[in-house]
Amino acid sequence: MLNLSLKNISQALEKKKFTSVELTQFFLNRVKKHNPSLNAFITVDEDKSLAMAAKSDQLIQSGKKNVLTGIPIAQKDIFCASDWKTTCGSKMLENFISPYNSTVIQKFNDAGAVNLGKTNMDEFAMGSSNETSYFGPVKNPWNLDYVPGGSSGGSAAAVAARLAPAATGTDTGGSIRQPASLCGFTGLKPTYGLVSRYGMIAFASSLDQAGPMAISAEDCGLMLDVMTGHDSRDSTSINRKKENYTNSLDEKIDGLRVGVPKEFFGDGLSVDVQKVIEGALKQYEKLGAKIVDISLPNNHLAIPAYYVIAPAEASSNLSRYDGVRYGYRTKEYDDLMDMYFKTRQEGFGDEVKRRILIGTYVLSAGYFDAYYLKAQKIRRLIANDFKVAYEKCDVIMGPSAPSVAFKSGEKQEDPLAMYMQDIFTISTNLAGLPAMSIPAGFVDGLPVGLQLIGNHFDEAKILNAAHIYQINTDWHLRSPKGID
Amino acid sequence: MDWDIVIGIETHVQLTTKTKQFSGASTKYGNEPNSQACLVSMAYPGVLPVLNKESVSSAILFGLAIDAEIPPRSIFSRKNYFYPDLPKGYQISQFELPIVGRGKLSINIGGKSKDVRVLRAHLEEDAGKSTHGIIEGKSGIDLNRAGTPLLEIVTEPDLSSAEEAVAYAKKLHNLVQWIGICDGNMQEGSFRCDVNVSVKKKGSATLGTRREIKNLNSFRFIKQAVDYEVNWQIERLEDGGKIEQATILFNPESGETKSMRSKEEANDYRYFPDPDLLPLIVSDEDIAVIKKLMPELPEAMKARFEKDLGLSAYDSEGITSSRDVTQYFLKIVDLGADAKLAANWILGNLFSQLNNKGIDILDSPISPKNLSALINRIEDGTISNNAAKKVFEILWENTGKEVDLIIDQLGLKQISDSNEIDGIVEQVLKNNLMMVEEFKSGKEKAFNALIGQVMKASKGKANPAQVSSILKEKLSK
Helix, strand or coil, X not given: CCCCCHHHHHXXXXXXXXXXXXXXXXXXXXXXXXXHHHCCEEECCHHHHHHHHHHHXXXXXXXXXXXXXXXXXXXXXXXXXXXXXXXXXXXXXXXXXXXXXXXXXXXXXXXXXXXXXXXXXXXXXXXXXXXXXXXXXXXXXXXXXXXXXXXXXXXXXXXXXXXXXXXXXXXXXXXXXXXXXHHCCEEEECCCCCECCCCECCCCCCCCCEEEEECCHHHHHHHHHHHECCCCCCCCCCCCCCCCCCCCCCXXXXXXXXXXXXXXXXCCCCHHHHHHHHHHHHHHHHCCCEEEEECCCCHHHHHHHHHHHHHHHHHHHHHHCXXXXXXXXXXXXXXXXXXXXXXXXXXXXXXXXXXHHHHHXXXXXXXXXXXXXXXXHHHHHHHHHHHHHCCCCCEEEEECCCCCCCECCCCCCCHHHHHHHHCCCHHHHHHCCCEEEEEEEEXXXXXXXXXXXXXXXXXXXXXXXXXHHHHHCCHHHCCCCCCC | CCEEEEEEEEEEEECXXXXXXXXXXXXXXXCCCCCCCCCCCCCCCCXXXXXXXXHHHHHHHHHHHCCCCCCCEECCEEEECCCCCCCCCEEEECCCCCCECCEEEEEEEXXXXXXXXXXXXXXXXXXXXXXXXXXXXXXXXXXXXXXXXXXXXXXXCCECCXXXXXXXXXXXXXXXXXXXXXXCCCCCCCEEEEEEEEEEECCCCCCCCCEEEEEXXXXXXHHHHHHHHHHHHHHHXXXXXXXXXXXXXXXXXXXXXXXXXXXXXXXXXXXXXXXXXXXXXXXXXXXXXXXXXXXXXXHHHHXXXXXXXXXXXXXXXXXXXXXXXXXXXXXXXXXXXXXXXXXXXXXXXXXXXXXXXXXXXXXXXXXXXXXXXXXXXXXXCCCCHHHHHHHXXXXXXXXXXXXXXXXXXXXXXXXXXXXXXXXXXXXXXXXXHHHHHHHHCCCXXXXXXXXXXXXXXXXXXXXXXXXXXXXXXXXXX
16 A cells, blocks of 8 residues: 555546555555654544544445545645645634635545545645744654755655655745655646646635645546636636546656756756756656757746745735734733734744735835835746747756755755745745656655646646656655654 | 815725625524524634625626726735734735726706716725613623625715715715615614715815714714814814814714814724735636626616606706605506606605605505506696695505595596586686776786686686686687
8 A cells, every 4th residue: 555656546536455444544654653753644544544444435336436436645734625624834823623625625625535635735825845833833744854955845855755645735936845845756737827826825826826746647636636626716716618637647758848047057056956856857858858948037027026926925825813812812911902913923833924924015105116026027937938938848847956855954944045045946936837746866865856847738748747757766665764 | 274175984894695605604684683693793713704706796886886996916914903893903804906096976956967086996894783781781792793795985075064974975875775785774784884074165176184073974064064074174274274184073962073083093904915815816707797786877767767757957966866766656657647747746746745754655545556546637638736745645544545536535526527627617707797807907927817717616626727718719700
């Protein structure tokens, strides 16, 4: 059960080689054994998971089986799941039990998948190392002294350590791809609007996008088949015909034009990571792809623009956590203002407060034009860079992160160094493009991810390119030692 | 010193949509607190707004009714501030690009028509309500109203007296009900005005500093508050003081206005486009579809009543002052009553009774059918005007008796038999030879005195028109 692909698990369940209850129990046992050291899960509820598994077994028995029926999936604790605690990694929602299902959770439930538990994350998805979680940091399964990346660090550690066959994540500036890179598995951020945001606790609404985190591109494709689709409850959800993301996985990539932006190989990229990426690009050439030099001239503006837009939206999105209706409320207070101040002071962590402050500042009268409006202009320039680039290539490739995983605590006191972690991922969020990270090698025993960026709605294309690479390499099949 | 008064009004019109601006929760008034607070109303983590299309149509219909520009694209923005009854910590409103652009509404003041320019109208959502005293020592929050669709209509500072402000508010109040986008219930807060008031030296081109009177929900309060505020500002300036920009509240008990917060205390709302909502695109086709829903507007109807039914400008203005009055009037006319008489009776006796008793015309104890029957009896000469007033009084008591029965029972039937009247006139002429002489010697007044005598002799039942003509005929012999 440990290293099976989702397709193989699905077949085994269908052939009754094992039941969903057995499979779920197997992974719950692994969680029980390894979570104390990894801290990948915030909430595990064996009874609930096993009850879902039993229901899935009935579906399988009666022949009503979808691909994911009976398969346990770890859910990032940003997705509201009915009757489950949904904390978003924050003290503010420590005891918040959601009365409803997010669309993503609902879709997995409808597919008969089993909720294996809620995974740890940076508080309100703000962070690149999973050290801002109120529920403690997550460890990198490849080396427990290192961070797993963030903000979907819990899902990342769970998939890398095979505590779950697959997991969900969300990616606002790289929160699926950077941890996928640092923990050595496959993660995909879809085109903005492809997966409904309904019930996914908002960080920065114009950038947030949910996606799959799994061992392989094929697994991600199967997950994506379930997750996508128009949702009338999300006005930014795109209304277009639902695609199949696994049908074209095996198509040849002869002549695929791979754009390599020179801006992804300058200052800030670790030399060792660069070598791994260049090796992966050579491999692609061998597989029939053509390397094309391209430029994304405004990429260096992505981080500054992001750290205006994302905090601006966040400062407003997080206003609802005021202690009035749900969530944390300070114990003692004199009046309304005092209640607000103390509740938010005590309920939010430092990184969240930092971003609320930045966001409030950039939206203030007198600063709005200089920051927010300017950032929006940069956003359009960046989107245009990609548009121009895609006239010359089909897929863009480069590193997912500037380095391999770093040590816990190393960047905690230096927010700017931490923000640089997303230097290669943020521009695609600003442009709303789909992108993924796939394992491409190791540096000093730590994984390196190759990033594949597609044009809008080209998920099938980048999945195809990733799959072809993966059937010719085995980087994605390697798993950390000592976690058995 | 003489002063000019400058007034602009922002009106919050609650739209009569079944569901809220951005969720499927009911907008019904007066239900159990929080029984209409859905997850979106309560701003639960992860929920998202979905725009109510009905409110969009309502806003556009209003825009068309005031001849306004309807921009092809408008934007929803977040207005950020903390308040317990504002669950999201921001209100979704429209800031830079509203759904309705410049338009105008004309008011009538002292028989003259004046155009009031409307700067814009935008869609937004209402907040909830804080309640005090229900739970001892604590404040309660009722989110039933949170998210209710509002159309905020903003004028230019074109109004120059409390009377004009009230005339505008009444006109707008009528219009939004007329086109069916608001129930107009001011007590329930469906129509509330923020009135900006400033004064400046007569003829000066520079505007004075304005103070905004918040949340006036009756025409009387608008009048009182503006009058008080204008006097307060003038007195202060004449005493050498200065006006500070402020938001103020009107206290109906004391009739005074009081500052709520000064400019320094004003919020920085940090408006920015709501990333959860796409820009609202309105096509020419959309507008054409909505245009078809437009009823004949009061102004057009007023002109038509003057032209086709011969009503005076004053009467047709009164009859079209509300859709309910117009409908009442049209029912009477449809039942065959004379339009001018109908307008007189509605605007005269009926209005004065309704106003005295504080009754809405929809609840009038006199049905259009009864008033129409009454008017028909005046017209066909069965009863006199004076007798009709007596019948009207009985009808008002709502005894269920028909008009003709009342006339019979009270014996009010007018004498229209010319032979009978002839006889009475003969008798009166014989008995009043002095008066006849006076008339013949040129005293016109004597004629009226003779009519009075005839009416008296007939116990008021003789048809006055017939009396007049018969008397004239006899005297000229």
